[in-house]
Amino acid sequence: MITIYEEQRKGAVADTIEHSHASFEECLEVIQRMDGFTRSQVTIQYRENMIMIGGGGHEFIVTVETRTAIHNLLGSLEEEEEFAELTVGGQACEFPQKYIVRLELVESALLQLLADTSAELNWEVIEK
Numbered sequence: 001m002i003t004i005y006e007e008q009r010k011g012a013v014a015d016t017i018e019h020s021h022a023s024f025e026e027c028l029e030v031i032q033r034m035d036g037f038t039r040s041q042v043t044i045q046y047r048e049n050m051i052m053i054g055g056g057g058h059e060f061i062v063t064v065e066t067r068t069a070i071h072n073l074l075g076s077l078e079e080e081e082e083f084a085e086l087t088v089g090g091q092a093c094e095f096p097q098k099y100i101v102r103l104e105l106v107e108s109a110l111l112q113l114l115a116d117t118s119a120e121l122n123w124e125v126i127e128k
Contacts, residue, residue, distance in 0.1 A: 054088030075101035
């Protein structure tokens with residue numbers, strides 16, 4: 001079962017909209033609504049995994065937390081020291097450029113995680 005938690009900010013206050021028994025298509029619709037301002041964080045619970053997506057518009061970060069590790073989706077494999085500012089959960093943060101991905105990579109990651117398809121994705125794995 002897929003449950004989506006969509007955050008919608010109204011100034012300093014955030015409402016969380018829960019979508020139970022969601023489909024892959026609904027996940028994509030919610031993520032496509034992310035604008036990086038009033039909608040900058042979506043969490044998807046699937047099995048025992050939490051998939052957290054931050055940002056919006058054209059730039060996202062994707063983190064998957066399992067019982068044993070944290071997985072960060074990597075966009076660029078180049079060793080860049082540049083940082084990009086991205087709003088997640090209403091908070092502007094700086095992230096290493098390697099974590100910033102486009103919507104197409106978010107979709108590929110969701111297909112891999114929710115539909116068990118194989119995809120050529122690069123993940124940074126941090127053991128707990």
